[in-house]
Amino acid sequence: MTDDSGGRYDLGGCTVTTIRGGSLKLDGGAMFGLIPKPLWARIYPADEQNRITLACNCLLVEWPGRPNRRTIIETGHGPKYNEKEQKIYGIDPANWLLPALVARGIDPASITDVVVSHLHFDHAGGLTHKRDGQLVLTFPQAQVHVQRQEFEDARANFGIMTMTYREENLAPIDEAGQWRLLDGAQEIVPGIRALPTPGHTRGHHSIVIEGEQRAMVFAGDLMPTRHHVGAPYNMGYDLLPLENRESKRRLLSWIAEQEGLLAIDHDVEWPVVAVRPAGEWFEVTPASEDPA
Numbered sequence: 001m002t003d004d005s006g007g008r009y010d011l012g013g014c015t016v017t018t019i020r021g022g023s024l025k026l027d028g029g030a031m032f033g034l035i036p037k038p039l040w041a042r043i044y045p046a047d048e049q050n051r052i053t054l055a056c057n058c059l060l061v062e063w064p065g066r067p068n069r070r071t072i073i074e075t076g077h078g079p080k081y082n083e084k085e086q087k088i089y090g091i092d093p094a095n096w097l098l099p100a101l102v103a104r105g106i107d108p109a110s111i112t113d114v115v116v117s118h119l120h121f122d123h124a125g126g127l128t129h130k131r132d133g134q135l136v137l138t139f140p141q142a143q144v145h146v147q148r149q150e151f152e153d154a155r156a157n158f159g160i161m162t163m164t165y166r167e168e169n170l171a172p173i174d175e176a177g178q179w180r181l182l183d184g185a186q187e188i189v190p191g192i193r194a195l196p197t198p199g200h201t202r203g204h205h206s207i208v209i210e211g212e213q214r215a216m217v218f219a220g221d222l223m224p225t226r227h228h229v230g231a232p233y234n235m236g237y238d239l240l241p242l243e244n245r246e247s248k249r250r251l252l253s254w255i256a257e258q259e260g261l262l263a264i265d266h267d268v269e270w271p272v273v274a275v276r277p278a279g280e281w282f283e284v285t286p287a288s289e290d291p292a
């Protein structure tokens with residue numbers, strides 16, 4: 001089962017399609033950090049185990065003038081979970097990025113570049129999967145771009161979440177020599193650049209896609225749902241909450257100035273939004289899709 005309700009956004013000479021790379025459930029309290037439950041539960045209902053449902057939104061970026069270049073941003077949770085984990089996280093291992101791409105007629109071998117915001121399991125899990133019991137690359141021809149700081153922290157398991165950096169998502173990329181480690185703000189491929197937004201992790205970056213008419217920014221776990229746009233809405237998982245808030249303020253104000261679009265990684269209903277100033281902060285509204 002895959003969700004094929006992806007939207008298409010034309011940035012000018014460059015199109016972005018949202019692809020649902022599965023969904024998972026995480027504890028609502030952990031997802032909303034210091035926000036009291038009576039506040040968040042009103043806008044985001046939890047199940048009987050106090051979990052909330054999160055989408056794993058991924059992006060496919062294409063340039064009509066450059067048919068040989070196709071980039072995937074973020075890979076979602078992937079399929080490699082035992083029964084216990086499937087239950088804990090509410091993950092359906094049949095519903096992830098690869099089947100969603102195949103359902104759209106996209107050959108994973110045609111993907112030239114994959115960018116991940118950070119290497120937590122629900123972002124990097126789709127980089128690999130198992131075939132006949134062996135770990136294999138989901139995108140056999142692609143370079144995989146991530147910040148060097150994030151890569152080193154993943155390898156050192158630096159963080160407060162246990163079990164989120166998983167070797168099974170990383171080792172096959174080592175063996176294939178596909179990593180491309182980034183040092184701060186730099187171009188990833190022409191038209192896409194990395195913008196460090198530390199806070200959730202030290203090496204977390206956002207990904208800026210610049211078309212001829214407008215830009216879209218994929219903000220990863222800087223603000224995982226539209227309900228995390230507000231200044232105090234950090235996750236309990238964030239390593240550096242104050243830095244996260246500052247990264248969020250800087251990014252939202254840049255997007256609002258540009259009249260750009262913001263892609264939100266875990267929002268179930270609004271994967272792409274517009275941003276505008278509101279009082280001392282910002283508000284978001286769903287962005288309208290462009291016709292295919």
Ligand SMILES: [Zn+2]
Nearest residue numbers: 118120200221
């Ligand atoms: Zn994360």
